[in-house]
Amino acid sequence: MTTNRTQPAITRRQLLASSTGLALATGTSATLSGCASIATRVAATSAPEAVRPLIHQMADPAAAVSSGEAWVAFCDALKPLARHVTGPESLGDLQIQTEGIRCLSRLVSLGLDRFLEHGDPRHPAFYDLQTATRKYLGDNPDQTYRGVAIEGSGTYRIRANAAGAAGVEIGLYAGSFRSDEADESGGRRLVDSLDETALSIEDDGSFEVRVGRDPVGSHDDDGARPGNFLRLEDDANALLIRTYFWEQELRENHSMPLIERLDVEEPAPPVDPATVLRGFIATAMFIDGSLDWWNHFEGIKTGRNELIVMPDDGAVQTPTLVQYVNGQVELERDEALLLEFHPGEEPGYWSWVLQNMWGETPDWRDRPVVLNNQELERAADGTIRIVIAHADPGLPNWMDMSGHPRLLLSLRWRGETALPEISTRTVGASGLAALRV
Template identity: 30%
Template sequence: MAHIPSPHPVATASQHAQELAALELVQHPVVKAAHTEVAETWLSRAKASPAMRERFEAAFEEVMFSAAMWSSNQDPLHPRVTCITRLAHPVEGRSVPGSRWGIDNPDTVYRVVPISGSERYELRGRVGEGRMTENYFTLWNQHMGTVDVLDGRRMHVEPDGSFVVTIDSDPAGDRPNHIRSDDTAHELYVRDVLLDWGRDDPNSFEVHRLGPPPSRGRWSLDEQAERTAAMMAHFADFTGKLSYGTYKLPPNHFSLAWSADHTGAMRSQVYVAGRFLLEPGQAFVIDVSDGGAEYFTVPLSNIWGTTLEIVDRTGSLNKAQSQANADGTWTYVLSPEDPGVHNWLDTDGLGEGILTLRMAEFPEGGPRPDLAATGRVVDLADLDREVPHLRRVSSAERAEQLAARRASYLRRLPEGSL
């Protein structure tokens, strides 16, 4: 196991203990039975192409392990901080599966904390040396609707980098970092978005439930197994609906849309959802004008809700990882084959998949009028004519790009990837 700097904001002792416990949980008979049933149901509904069917087993393992991790931290009387959507990694000599699901954002460290509106909590933590462009503490109800939000980028932080976030149903009063809960409060969903993978640092924090000791102990293994089985079915159903909605759209076409405040979408972001479908020898060229957004990302995923290869391939590119055009716009070439340009969205050999472009952190007053995102199919042989302005890269430069990408990603996965 790799040496992990202590304390690490993500690879904590608590996180590792939860991951090892989840490995045992997925062996429970109730969970194993659900695993089989959910797989059969999902496959029968998805009507996947042969190429997507080949990706099912690996993606399904991640989605189901994410359900095990998430469901094992749903008790507001015994809250912990759980990091989800991690890649597969070793812990104490054991292989921990990845936990991506729901068309995740590869730039984001996602953490969840169970919350009850009748309880009081504090998050005590510390910001990293590299403060993030985007960081939100979102209190959800049971349906992923927003109850309250704290903007972590603008929260009060002490000179030593420490912070305290309070969570309860009372007004903030003189508490600077307060999230007000109510009787619908269910969970705190924390997004730490790393624009510059080599510089930005996730926040470190722990949760403390205040007040008298809990009125009961933790759920038994059998009780937990029932909750995990239910969440496995929910995750598959949720992701299936996302993919179905995207696949109802015509291929190789997308349009801008403001996010709605439901199903986990973030307030005030702009999302672009679409799907690509390419013949051999084709590429999808994407032109973006960010409307003044400090942050945007262009990730690719399969229909099972897991992003494509993001460590050793450019299955996603964000604003910091991309080369801008001379006029400040951005152009990407999405293709299974290396087109020899810096802004290559690598489909990992797939001719089809899902694209979800996210934009955030706009100027006060919202996006500029030039906000736009368009795409077109071109032949790879015609790239020099279609996108003559794009920076070309040699094979050696591509190798350097990917080596830097891996090194910067492993800052948040110090255990190493499998």
């Protein structure tokens, strides 16, 4: 039996500084950007070699599409990406590699959805970044993640709903997940943000937000309450709404936000060859950069059944202060990992989440892989014990390894109060039996 305490902090900003992220030509967000002008500058970036044939086709998009070579070049650009999920980071484990290939296919779907189907900031529409079958670099089943492409010159109105939510965060971003010695932030920048403490929300949970250069202007009568405003800057390119729920049913039925651009009247034009090529280029580079970033991120995980404190500085991931405790869980079939702590002065929402080695939760629709603060059973003195095991141990607060010998574990602590002291113990069958007495 071993007992470990959380280790010293490592920030996500430091992780990003050591990684090689995306090189989207526009300099826009690698994760949530539009790609309306990618063609004009993409050749000047350090694009992966496999993507360059697509870039060269931008000289004559019509010919590339009519000949079918656009699709061939796109498929060729995807082929080398398998190295990210079958290389050393997969530990030579067939299960990890299998889930890695599935992860790759999911990222293809996500990239096309973002950059081709929803890549026009003049005619924006929200899309799902995370679902039960689409998971991107550390999903939380208690949250909906809705993204949209915007641009710094626009004026937008958003209508959304947070009924029954534990919290809502709206982040306006610029830049991308790229990193070099000159930019330790990873290139992504939080331009402006709102959360439930600053938003004016109606009794039914509905709210409107205006996004633009100035809160007072030609569209100041659009119905948004004073204060529900996000200020654009020239390089702003993406907006993300994160909504937290304690109940899975509310999360699954959460309505999609609506957005309209107030300074554009004409409808969206038919898709053209250049738009298709831009979407292909951005998708291939998005996948390459995302998996490269993740593999650097994953490399700092601790040893077996240990935890590290890794607070988020706010600019990279979330608008409000979310503190993280991360680690790896590796268990034999007859072992369990016990987490024991007292939450102390706890925030309104926090949760523990299990994920595979690619940052994807096992199927949370029928397995207990996430537990939040309203679901957990507590002892009379407020102490909490979580049991992570391969099978239901007949104890409260079980989290399911879901057939995996190893998983990642993450605590999201959504608030500024101090993280709890967390003790971990690895126990065998006899240790579990003793807990049932």
